Amino acid sequence: MFRGTTNLSMDVKGRLAVPAKHREALQTKVVLTAHPHGCLLLYPQPAWEPIEAKMMALSSFDKQSSGLQRLLVGYAEDIELDSAGRLLVSPTLREFAGLEKEVMLVGQGSHFEMWHLEAWRKQLGSLMAGGDIEMPAELEGFSL
Amino acid sequence: MFRGTTNLSMDVKGRLAVPAKHREALQTKVVLTAHPHGCLLLYPQPAWEPIEAKMMALSSFDKQSSGLQRLLVGYAEDIELDSAGRLLVSPTLREFAGLEKEVMLVGQGSHFEMWHLEAWRKQLGSLMAGGDIEMPAELEGFSL
């Protein structure tokens, strides 16, 4: 299970060093794609396959689902980590997520999210700003 | 059950000595994560697992629930206490909670909260300042 946030810095060639503690679990073959919230998703290649299959099983006439298909499957790229455990982020994906130097890698259990640092801060701020956190209905009565 | 508040001091490397009386209950494997109120949460590793599982079962497209996932699971880190019973707080988590030297460790039954001392005082002050405490609806008619 992937956990934890790491502040990474992308070098001028667009390479990102994956933290050593996660290399083993990621293996060398990974899939990087786009998420509607403006970040990128990073999956170990085997974990991605069933997700893609599920997406493509949806109707391609429905506006909602075809939009998701275009984003998630359309942007998906197979990438291999280099010998130093770095992955090369293509210009297209870099542009999509507005990635420059400072990148946040956020563990989300089965996968990671990659955020431009500023975008991450912004989305974090909006969550905490309200003071009160509205709990999703499914978590009614749930406490930490 | 964890009870009591302790005033701890973090050393320059970001290490925190857990009070000896709580070491046995915490075991050596713990999980440290972020709380929307600006403090950190410290769980014995086994106690954390079900909470994370519950969070990750929510939709990752919904803004509300994905925000919580990013915060709670994203910031979560597996940590082992060192031979002297200290835990190392990563720079990311230190920054999140504004931790410097003075830290308050607050027992909360199943887990601890960690506060920057100033933030702790502030939140305590705002609770007591109001004079009257509004009781949450669930505690209607409850008295201490």
Place this chain on the structure above:
DNA sequence: CGCAATTGGTGGGTAAAAGTGGGTTTTTGT
């Protein structure tokens, strides 16, 4: 009641591993 011994807390030092930045070669596309 005081001293000694043990336990808890604190602060570095060091060796190994991870991260970083190029330089060079190979491939690809035009």
Place this chain on the structure above:
DNA sequence: ACAAAAACCCACTTTTACCCACCAATTGCG
């Protein structure tokens, strides 16, 4: 055939994990 980009490799710097030594505090025993 040439230019641009990607893959590969190597060397340097920084960080981390582990260990040890010291100081303080508390407890137990003479």
